[in-house]
Structure formats: structure tokens, C-alpha cells
Amino acid sequence: MSEKLLIIDNLHVSVENKPILKGVSLSVEKGKVHAIMGPNGSGKSTLSHVLMGNSKFQTTQGHIFYEGKDIAALKTHQRAQAGIFLGFQYPTAIPGVTVANFLRTALKAIRGEVAAVKGFRKLLTEKMASLQMGPEFATRYVNEGFSGGEKKRLEILQMAVLCPKLSVLDETDSGLDIDALKVIAEGINRLRGPDNAIVLITHYQRILNYVKPDFVHVFMDGRIVRSGGPELAHELEAKGYDWLDKNLAGEAAAR
Amino acid sequence: MSQEGGLLDIGKNYQDKYGFHDPEKFIFKAEKGIDKRVVEQISWHKNEPDWMLRFRLEALEIFQKKPLPNWGDVVLLNKIQFGEIFYYLKATDKKSENWADVPETIKNTFQKLGIPEAEQKFLAGVTAQYDSETAYHRLREDLVKQGVIFLDMDSGLKEHPDLVKEYLATIIPQMDNKFAALNSAVWSGGSFIYVPKGVEVKVPLQAYFRINAKNAGQFERTLIIVDEGASVHYIEGCTAPSYSQDSLHSAVVELIAKPGAHIRYTTIQNWSNNVYNLVTKRAVAQKDAIVEWLDGNLGSKLTTKFPCVVMTGEGARGEVVSCAFAGVGQHQDAGAKLVFAAPHTSGTILSKSISKDGGRATYRGLVKVYPQAHDVKVNVRCDALILDDRSQSDTYPTMEIEGDRVNIEHEATVSKIGEDQMFYLMSRGLSESQATTLIVNGFFEAFTKELPMEYAVELNRLIQLEMEGAVG
Numbered sequence A: 001m002s003e004k005l006l007i008i009d010n011l012h013v014s015v016e017n018k019p020i021l022k023g024v025s026l027s028v029e030k031g032k033v034h035a036i037m038g039p040n041g042s043g044k045s046t047l048s049h050v051l052m053g054n055s056k057f058q059t060t061q062g063h064i065f066y067e068g069k070d071i072a073a074l075k076t077h078q079r080a081q082a083g084i085f086l087g088f089q090y091p092t093a094i095p096g097v098t099v100a101n102f103l104r105t106a107l108k109a110i111r112g113e114v115a116a117v118k119g120f121r122k123l124l125t126e127k128m129a130s131l132q133m134g135p136e137f138a139t140r141y142v143n144e145g146f147s148g149g150e151k152k153r154l155e156i157l158q159m160a161v162l163c164p165k166l167s168v169l170d171e172t173d174s175g176l177d178i179d180a181l182k183v184i185a186e187g188i189n190r191l192r193g194p195d196n197a198i199v200l201i202t203h204y205q206r207i208l209n210y211v212k213p214d215f216v217h218v219f220m221d222g223r224i225v226r227s228g229g230p231e232l233a234h235e236l237e238a239k240g241y242d243w244l245d246k247n248l249a250g251e252a253a254a255r
Numbered sequence B: 001m002s003q004e005g006g007l008l009d010i011g012k013n014y015q016d017k018y019g020f021h022d023p024e025k026f027i028f029k030a031e032k033g034i035d036k037r038v039v040e041q042i043s044w045h046k047n048e049p050d051w052m053l054r055f056r057l058e059a060l061e062i063f064q065k066k067p068l069p070n071w072g073d074v075v076l077l078n079k080i081q082f083g084e085i086f087y088y089l090k091a092t093d094k095k096s097e098n099w100a101d102v103p104e105t106i107k108n109t110f111q112k113l114g115i116p117e118a119e120q121k122f123l124a125g126v127t128a129q130y131d132s133e134t135a136y137h138r139l140r141e142d143l144v145k146q147g148v149i150f151l152d153m154d155s156g157l158k159e160h161p162d163l164v165k166e167y168l169a170t171i172i173p174q175m176d177n178k179f180a181a182l183n184s185a186v187w188s189g190g191s192f193i194y195v196p197k198g199v200e201v202k203v204p205l206q207a208y209f210r211i212n213a214k215n216a217g218q219f220e221r222t223l224i225i226v227d228e229g230a231s232v233h234y235i236e237g238c239t240a241p242s243y244s245q246d247s248l249h250s251a252v253v254e255l256i257a258k259p260g261a262h263i264r265y266t267t268i269q270n271w272s273n274n275v276y277n278l279v280t281k282r283a284v285a286q287k288d289a290i291v292e293w294l295d296g297n298l299g300s301k302l303t304t305k306f307p308c309v310v311m312t313g314e315g316a317r318g319e320v321v322s323c324a325f326a327g328v329g330q331h332q333d334a335g336a337k338l339v340f341a342a343p344h345t346s347g348t349i350l351s352k353s354i355s356k357d358g359g360r361a362t363y364r365g366l367v368k369v370y371p372q373a374h375d376v377k378v379n380v381r382c383d384a385l386i387l388d389d390r391s392q393s394d395t396y397p398t399m400e401i402e403g404d405r406v407n408i409e410h411e412a413t414v415s416k417i418g419e420d421q422m423f424y425l426m427s428r429g430l431s432e433s434q435a436t437t438l439i440v441n442g443f444f445e446a447f448t449k450e451l452p453m454e455y456a457v458e459l460n461r462l463i464q465l466e467m468e469g470a471v472g
Helices: A044-051 A078-080 A099-111 A118-132 A135-139 A148-162 A179-190 A231-255 B004-009 B036-046 B049-063 B104-112 B115-121 B143-146 B153-159 B161-167 B180-185 B419-428 B432-443 B453-471
Strands: A004-015 A016-028 A033-037 A058-066 A084-087 A167-172 A197-202 A213-222 A223-228 B124-130 B133-139 B149-152 B191-195 B205-210 B220-224 B231-239 B246-250 B254-258 B262-270 B277-283 B291-298 B302-305 B306-311 B317-326 B331-340 B346-355 B360-369 B377-385 B394-403 B406-416
Touching: A004 A044, A004 A197, A016 A033, A016 A044, A016 A197, A016 A223, A033 A231, A033 B180, A044 A058, A044 A078, A044 A084, A044 A167, A044 A197, A078 A084, A078 A099, A078 B419, A078 B432, A099 A118, A099 A135, A099 A148, A099 B133, A099 B432, A118 A135, A118 A148, A118 A179, A118 B205, A148 A167, A148 A179, A197 B036, A213 A231, A223 A231, B036 B049, B036 B143, B036 B180, B104 B115, B104 B124, B104 B133, B104 B205, B115 B124, B115 B205, B115 B453, B124 B149, B133 B143, B133 B149, B133 B153, B149 B153, B153 B161, B153 B191, B161 B220, B180 B277, B191 B205, B191 B231, B220 B231, B220 B262, B254 B262, B254 B291, B262 B277, B262 B453, B277 B291, B277 B317, B291 B302, B291 B331, B291 B453, B306 B317, B317 B331, B317 B360, B331 B346, B331 B377, B346 B360, B346 B394, B360 B377, B360 B406, B377 B394, B377 B432, B394 B406, B419 B432, B432 B453
Parallel strands: A033 A197, A033 A213, A084 A167, A167 A197, B124 B205, B191 B220, B205 B231, B220 B254, B231 B262, B246 B277, B254 B277, B262 B291, B277 B302, B277 B306, B291 B317, B302 B331, B306 B331, B317 B346, B331 B360, B346 B377, B360 B394, B377 B406
Antiparallel strands: A004 A016, A004 A058, A213 A223, B124 B133, B149 B191
């Protein structure tokens, strides 16, 4: 049996006393890709932010174990240093800070050592090329004036440079045209490996054609309501979330 | 790219790096306070021509009669104890062209501050002033041969009295303001630069100003004349030890850019928190000339400084790019003045200020367009970043437009660091203070990117010290 990288146990989370997550349980093994699918407003993004330690949200019940340890006390940057990565749905602009400077600073913060300028440039150029980003990208200011697709590329570039153990990608596919989607998906696939895991949060099945998940979970109203293999995603795509909603209502009534 | 060194180099505080002081050893130290006798002593020690003594004494009279300015931070200005300041402190009577000949303690000071190293690496000329007098100056041989003059002001007066007499106080007369009068009365040191027609000085010239003594006043006087079609980049850096008693730094800087000339004047000042820094800086840009002030203000108790460019010839252009960092107990009252006195001229003001830990950053700006100046283009932008609720930022833009077809763009923003920005950066492993520093460095980028790389790195490091200093 593979090692569990992440265990979420009956997690309840509120924002301003309004419950958002209502008992999420999920376990993720190393080497696996989990897709979490669900309608807008179901709490998927909240889950990703809570994993990263966003202090806007209050955990009222339940635990998150990462590498066997409860990480409730870890601050956001400590979680990042421990190998957790969040690919943002809406990445923030940092005016005046170049992509190269940002990444070098982040790499130093996470690895605890200064990357040699030359080695870092080479690494950055390689990773950018693999995501079809021109060299001028390195000198632009982080997310400032970026198109939607460029922002998502930058998220994956960061993931590629930082090599996290657990990547939580929040709707990285939304707003991308098909070519951009393929580039991003290839980028994600390159980062799959036996020692890390990916949680892919998405509204649509589309990206799962390119990034094959090991598990698919359906997220509704603050909980995972169904889990299965890749076939679940196809079923969902064909029949829509309403189908599952009705199905669940039927199951509940039958109980 | 220029920011990289800044953040990665976790540093010490001001006290360790700049706050030290040497034991005070003087060849001559004037009595505390200012009167006719002190002024006469200064002039005597310098063995000056009579006209300069008269210039000083006239200025003293103006200083004594003139009230404090009513602009600026009147409350803080009124706290200056003019009678408690030492106006002239002569620690050396030798100006060396060789670091080996500089007196040991002074040499050590400048070594600690990295001046000889910087000279070797990336400067064409250096002067280093210690309290009132210049201890070292040197200009690259090839520039000497091309007729470039780069001297401390006292030597400038001795060796080129006609040039000095012709231009001194023509841009900032003694009666301009109380502090200009004070400087005119007791000035000592500063830089004198003349660049002949058509000579482009491609590598920067630098002056470093160091106050060492307690309660010291430093009153350097700088005059830069750049002849037709010539260009120069001059950089000044300033520090002082941290004393509990106040020091006064009151410089006067005059720039003359003749037709087609280009002057860039960069200041990175990092005074200790006991220094009143009250400086008058003004430039004249003649036909098709360009004058740029790059003004970086860190440290000091109160800085009052509004670099000014007067466009006197058609096609002239003035630019002021400034950044200010106001920390605990500090007021950075900085800004810019652009005066348009000729048609088809243009100008830009870009001001970036940060206030933190109760500090106050003020932008005070003037754009004046005279009736004869038509077809003028001006762009003013001031951005303020306030890092906490105790700190303050205020903006006083003044526009006096009398010319026709004047195109003015003015934009001002005040912002705080967003929670989403902090979360984003922290999710990439940066601690709260590292994230803040990166955002601050980014905020100043529009300024730092204009600096030579070494200075950009240094400035970012200084900002980081300010950021850390407040925590400890």
C-alpha cells in the first residue's frame, strides 16, 4: 500500500460564521491524481484555500493530516515550505516584481538556500520553454496585465520550479482555449511522479481528457458526495450535476 | 533582475552598518552656534577670496532675518536648535587623491561604507566628504584629459574661481529660503563639476557625504555645469552615525544644463534618525536639455526636499523620480517642482512613498507654467503605500497654469497591501515580512530600475533593513 500524503478527516469550515465545508473526508496517496468536480459555489475553492492555510477561513471541526501530521498550527508559508502548493484560480498581481525575481525568492524560501544565478536562469528558461513561454516572460511583473491563459501558465510554471509534493490546482483549466489547455495539461503531466500527488479541482470534465485522474470525487454543498474512477467524470459530463443531485435525493429518500 | 540581491541578503540594522562613529578628532572645530565670527573663521580657514567672505556674510544676514519657511512640517522645523549645532568641523586639512594618504580613521569609515571598492568597480570619479571637509577625491585620467572638472567645491573655488563666481547662486540665490541662506553663509565641501562641450561622461561620478561628529551640521554646496551637448551622471550617497542629539544637513545643489546637455543626478540618502535633512535642489534646463533628478530618501528625522527643474529653453525636459520611506518618528516631506518658462517643453514627476510604524510621507509638488510657455506636456504621478494604521500619507499637489495648450496628466493613488497579495506570496513560502518586503521592493521598482545595478541592489537592501528594523 502506498503512503498517504494527505488525509482530510471530517473537515468543517466556516467563513464569518457561515458554514462552507460540511464534513469533507479525503485521502490522497503519493503518486496519485485526484480530481474534485462540482458545481460553482459548492466549496471546492474554499477547500483548496483551507489546505493552504488561508486565515480567512475558520476550521470548526475535523483535521488535515499532511505527511502524517496535523497541520492546523502551520501558517501558509510553513505549509508551502513543507511541500504544499496551491495553483490559484485567480492569481494576484504583484506590481513591480518580476517573474524571475519572484520565483527565485520563492525557491529560496522553500529550499532555504540561494539558487545560483546561472543555474536558476537555466532552470527557468527550460521550464518556461516547456510551457511555451518566451524568455521575455521572466522580466514581466507577476500577473500584471496578464491574460487569463498567461496567469494559469505562470501558476504551472511555479509548480514546475518549486516541485511541490502536494499540488492543489484550483480550476487551472477554466478560461483556457483548447491549445492552452493542452499545454497546461502537458505541464501538469510532466510533474506527475511516484513521490508527489495532485488534487485537480475543476468544474468541467474537459481537462481530464488530458490529465488522467486515478480518482474522481464529486463535490456538492460542502461535501464529497460520490467517489469513483475516471468513468465517473464521463458520466457526470454526459448527464450533468442535476442528474447526481436527483440521484442523491433519491438515495436519501430511500434511506 | 536588479532586485535580487536586495531580498536575499538578510542584513543587519542601521546601527551595525552605518550607525557607528569614529572618535572625534579635529584640526579645527568652530564654536557651537552661528554668528559673524564663526562665518569669518570658516572663510579664514579656507583662505578664500574676499568676494566669497562677503557672499557668506550677506547670506548670514539674510539667514538671521528670514523666518522659517511656512511650508513643510512647521512643527518639526521649529524644533531645530540652531544654537546647538556645530557649523564647521575640520577633521582633515588634506584632500588626497590616494586612499592610502587619507587619515586612518576616516579611511576606515569610508572602507566600511564600501566607497573605495565602488570606485574601483564602477565609478569614473569619487569625492568623499567627512563632516565639513573633503578627505578624498579623484577623477579618471581620461576624463581629466577631456577637460572634465570634478572637484570638491572648495578646490573648485581655488582652481576655477571665475567659473564659480559666474555660476554660484545664480540658480538658488542666498535669499531663496532660510536654509539656502544658511548654506550660503557656512557652506563647506560639496562637488564642483564642469563638463565641456560635447563630452559625454559615460560612467557615473559619485560623492559620498558622511557626518561623523555629534550635533554636527553639514552644509555642502554643489554646482554642476554641463556645457552644450555634454552629459554626466552624478550620484550622491549620505549616512551618519546614530546619535540621540540632532544633526543638521542642509545642502544647496545647483545644476546648469546648457543647450542639448543631459544631467542625471541620483541621490541615495540614508541618514540616521537624528538628522534634519533640509535641502534645496534646483536645475535649469536650457534649449533641448534634459535634467533628471532621481531622489531616494530613507532615514532622517525630517527630510524637506523638492528637487526642481526650470525649463528655460524650447524643447527642454525635466524629470523627477523619487521614492521615500518614512519609518518610526520620521517625516519624509518630499516631492518635486517643475517650472515651465519656455514653449514646447515637457516634464514628468513620479513619486513613490511608503509609510510605516507611525511614519509620515508627504508628497508636495508644484507644476508651474508661465504664460510664455505654450505647448507644454506634463505627467505627474504619485503613489503612496501605507503599511499600517498608525502611519500617514498626504499629498499636496499645486498647479499654476498660465500658458496655452498645456497638457497635464495627474494621477495619485493611495493603497495598502492587500490580503490576497500576502496570501499569494506566503503560499509560495515567503514569511509575512519577506512577503511585505517583496511587495515594497516591487512598489519602488519604478525608481530602482532607473539606478545602476549596484545601487539598485543597495537600495533594496536598505529598504529591507528598514522593514526589519521596525520589527526588532
